[in-house]
Amino acid sequence: MVAALQKKISESATARWIVLALVAFTMLCGYFITDVMAPLKPMLEQQMGWSSSDYGFFTSAYGWFNVFLLMLIFGGMILDKMGVRFTGLMSTVIMVIGVGIKYWAIASDFGGASVTIFGSVISSQVLWAAIGYAIFGVGIEIAGITVSKIIVKWFKGKELALAMGLEMACARIGTALALSITPLLAEEFGSVSMPILLGLLLLCIGMISFVVFVVMDTKRDRELKDSAELEEPFRFRDIFEIVRIKGFWYIAILCVLFYSAVFPFLKYAPDLMFNKFGISEKLSGIIPALLPFGTILLTPFFGNLYDRRGKGATIMLVGSFMIVAVHLLFAVPAFTNWLLALVLIITLGIAFSLVPSAMWPSVPKIIPENKLGTAYALIFWIQNWGLMGVPYLIGKVLDNYCVVDNATTVAEEITGVVAPETVTRVAYDYTVPMLIFAGLGVLSILFAFLLLRENKKMGYGLQQPNIRK
Numbered sequence: 001m002v003a004a005l006q007k008k009i010s011e012s013a014t015a016r017w018i019v020l021a022l023v024a025f026t027m028l029c030g031y032f033i034t035d036v037m038a039p040l041k042p043m044l045e046q047q048m049g050w051s052s053s054d055y056g057f058f059t060s061a062y063g064w065f066n067v068f069l070l071m072l073i074f075g076g077m078i079l080d081k082m083g084v085r086f087t088g089l090m091s092t093v094i095m096v097i098g099v100g101i102k103y104w105a106i107a108s109d110f111g112g113a114s115v116t117i118f119g120s121v122i123s124s125q126v127l128w129a130a131i132g133y134a135i136f137g138v139g140i141e142i143a144g145i146t147v148s149k150i151i152v153k154w155f156k157g158k159e160l161a162l163a164m165g166l167e168m169a170c171a172r173i174g175t176a177l178a179l180s181i182t183p184l185l186a187e188e189f190g191s192v193s194m195p196i197l198l199g200l201l202l203l204c205i206g207m208i209s210f211v212v213f214v215v216m217d218t219k220r221d222r223e224l225k226d227s228a229e230l231e232e233p234f235r236f237r238d239i240f241e242i243v244r245i246k247g248f249w250y251i252a253i254l255c256v257l258f259y260s261a262v263f264p265f266l267k268y269a270p271d272l273m274f275n276k277f278g279i280s281e282k283l284s285g286i287i288p289a290l291l292p293f294g295t296i297l298l299t300p301f302f303g304n305l306y307d308r309r310g311k312g313a314t315i316m317l318v319g320s321f322m323i324v325a326v327h328l329l330f331a332v333p334a335f336t337n338w339l340l341a342l343v344l345i346i347t348l349g350i351a352f353s354l355v356p357s358a359m360w361p362s363v364p365k366i367i368p369e370n371k372l373g374t375a376y377a378l379i380f381w382i383q384n385w386g387l388m389g390v391p392y393l394i395g396k397v398l399d400n401y402c403v404v405d406n407a408t409t410v411a412e413e414i415t416g417v418v419a420p421e422t423v424t425r426v427a428y429d430y431t432v433p434m435l436i437f438a439g440l441g442v443l444s445i446l447f448a449f450l451l452l453r454e455n456k457k458m459g460y461g462l463q464q465p466n467i468r469k
């Protein structure tokens with residue numbers, strides 16, 4: 001391995017797979033933090049007095065700065081101007097700061113303090129946790145576009161979709177770990193904040209991993225200094241060129257619709273398991289965790305298929321159909337057997353492997369490489385409207401239309417942490433939220449069709465294999 005690295009890093013297959021492992025690990029740590037709060041929703045409600053709206057507010061914070069302060073767009077420009085090394089390091093530092101604030105907020109006692117924002121009273125704890133999460137959201141999203149660009153840089157013309165699939169698979173391990181072990185950790189340590197602290201430590205290791213990548217990437221660029229393989233520089237007017245491309249819009253809108261039917265769903269999935277399928281709080285994250293676990297094998301599998309056989313647009317269409325079927329079946333009130341929940345989550349995992357495995361490697365077929373950072377940033381920016389808006393909407397819908405059993409005392413089910421008289425539980429009917437998720441899936445089908453048609457018209461090559469013979 002050392003011999004391979006000593007030869008020419010830019011030509012070494014070993015080196016590029018090591019690079020992939022390094023940056024994918026950083027993303028794993030980031031995704032762990034992204035989803036660490038999901039299985040804690042019932043505990044946050046019972047132990048800290050959060051409502052579903054509070055949880056929706058907190059969850060939506062992920063996109064606040066990305067969307068309203070255009071942080072993602074700036075991030076994309078910085079990426080195309082300053083390069084992957086600077087931008088990647090910057091984004092990991094932002095993530096660490098954000099998680100630090102979130103941990104402090106959840107671990108502190110604010111003595112019931114609250115603030116009024118736009119006429120709504122928000123507890124100070126919820127607000128500070130949300131601000132931390134919003135800062136973290138900037139970091140992880142910029143890291144996401146940076147890593148996509150890193151993979152294109154190192155894998156273009158080679159195993160691009162497989163590499164992207166493997167990176168996403170690693171990221172999903174982070175999500176799966178967050179969903180499955182978080183409630184167990186919280187119970188074990190008798191503290192909701194403990195899993196966040198663990199995530200913070202993990203993220204610091206992820207940062208070190210990125211630093212190692214920086215060393216390798218610097219070496220590669222030095223080797224290629226005078227060769228044609230170095231990219232053209234980014235110009236500001238590139239943005240206008242990107243937004244004039246119809247295929248860009250179809251893929252961006254498909255992205256926001258599809259991902260809004262998955263990531264926000266995952267944020268509520270443990271609560272859905274608890275309320276609809278009668279699974280205990282402690283185990284409520286286990287079935288949802290199978291979704292990312294399933295994608296760990298399937299995303300690289302479908303990526304490899306796309307690399308060798310093509311059919312990227314068809315893969316996205318099939319995934320969109322599957323997601324509608326799953327959410328509609330989740331919406332049926334009579335279906336409450338946990339085995340069905342298991343089958344549906346696995347099916348959703350297949351859909352969630354199909355679409356991303358084809359979507360992200362398709363972007364370089366539509367957009368030239370020197371504009372890729374900005375293009376990915378614009379797509380993520382549009383996607384963040386959904387990642388921000390949909391959880392907020394679902395939280396509001398749950399509180400306003402879906403409460404079926406308010407303030408039932410469940411003290412006997414909870415041990416230790418709080419005084420029994422303070423413990424209450426609200427039960428929810430998830431039919432309407434699941435219909436909302438299904439509606440997003442239906443719109444995804446429409447945009448997947450439009451993309452397929454545009455590909456035929458413009459010859460992007462989305463149906464062609466990625467590996468050049």
Ligand SMILES: NCCCC[C@H](N)C(=O)NCC(=O)O
Pocket residue numbers: 031034035141144168171259263356380383
């Ligand atoms: N829970 C993490 C959200 C990451 C969103 C990010 N913009 C993204 O779409 N990444 C690609 C992926 O499939 O995770």
